[in-house]
Amino acid sequence: MSGIPEKIIDFHVHLFPDRLFDAIWEAFLKQYNWHIIHRCYYRECIERLRRNGVSVIVYSNYAHRAGIAEELNRWNEKVLQEYEDLYCFAAYHPGDDHALDMARRLVENPKILGFKLQLLVQNFYPFDERLFGLYDLVMKKNKRILFHTGTGPVGNPYVGLEPFMKVLDRFPDLPATIAHLGAHEYAGFMELVDRHPQLYLDTAFCFLPAPYDGYNLGPGYLEKYKSRILYGSDYPNLITPWEAEIENLLKMNLSPEFYDRIFYDNAAALIRSLTEA
Numbered sequence: 001m002s003g004i005p006e007k008i009i010d011f012h013v014h015l016f017p018d019r020l021f022d023a024i025w026e027a028f029l030k031q032y033n034w035h036i037i038h039r040c041y042y043r044e045c046i047e048r049l050r051r052n053g054v055s056v057i058v059y060s061n062y063a064h065r066a067g068i069a070e071e072l073n074r075w076n077e078k079v080l081q082e083y084e085d086l087y088c089f090a091a092y093h094p095g096d097d098h099a100l101d102m103a104r105r106l107v108e109n110p111k112i113l114g115f116k117l118q119l120l121v122q123n124f125y126p127f128d129e130r131l132f133g134l135y136d137l138v139m140k141k142n143k144r145i146l147f148h149t150g151t152g153p154v155g156n157p158y159v160g161l162e163p164f165m166k167v168l169d170r171f172p173d174l175p176a177t178i179a180h181l182g183a184h185e186y187a188g189f190m191e192l193v194d195r196h197p198q199l200y201l202d203t204a205f206c207f208l209p210a211p212y213d214g215y216n217l218g219p220g221y222l223e224k225y226k227s228r229i230l231y232g233s234d235y236p237n238l239i240t241p242w243e244a245e246i247e248n249l250l251k252m253n254l255s256p257e258f259y260d261r262i263f264y265d266n267a268a269a270l271i272r273s274l275t276e277a
């Protein structure tokens with residue numbers, strides 16, 4: 001694997017308890033005909049990423065239905081204690097009775113950087129009033145929300161630029177990370193950064209090799225927004241080899257500063273800003 005950067009922080013990894021991983025891999029197969037090639041459980045995921053040179057891992061998981069976030073987050077708290085340089089966006093479901101109480105406990109954990117909302121799977125709007133308390137909490141406690149809010153690989157009524165902009169109308173300073181560069185509405189989501197200083201985007205699944213579609217705006221947008229882009233792999237839920245997206249990014253011959261920033265510097269600074277007392 002020549003040319004792979006020596007310093008990598010991966011800001012978009014998934015770790016789930018084994019039986020949930022099994023269910024997710026089956027769902028990918030059924031829904032998208034995606035054959036996940038790295039069917040590894042969490043300890044092996046961490047070990048493999050570290051062998052590939054990933055120093056810091058930021059992972060997430062999400063509650064696909066009400067009633068499971070609490071248990072998932074107990075698991076997260078345990079896993080976070082097992083490893084150094086491991087951070088998490090925790091699970092949250094606004095349909096749970098004590099969701100906000102749970103979130104208040106979790107934000108006291110410095111290794112929990114915030115919460116993941118997966119609107120394609122969880123099926124609610126980002127501007128759902130039941131989330132407003134969570135948004136206020138993350139802003140007050142210097143945490144973030146990681147959103148799957150783009151229309152890739154498929155859409156539903158809850159994802160897309162339009163519903164997301166409604167949240168920003170109400171919470172213009174929401175500290176949010178938009179997964180997958182907002183795919184498929186790349187330009188619209190990337191341009192939000194001009195008006196909303198707390199937004200970041202991650203690269204996961206945007207630079208897959210053919211025949212998969214991906215990021216299509218050319219180098220200009222990437223260079224323009226390089227201070228707000230974070231590398232993410234989506235490991236282990238990959239349908240192409242781990243290094244393929246990194247190699248495709250390197251083939252674009254972007255500036256050395258671009259690569260330094262997205263593979264390491266932006267994430268290191270962001271984590272520092274979230275974890276320093």
Ligand SMILES: [Zn+2]
Pocket residue numbers: 012014179204234
């Ligand atoms: Zn993901």
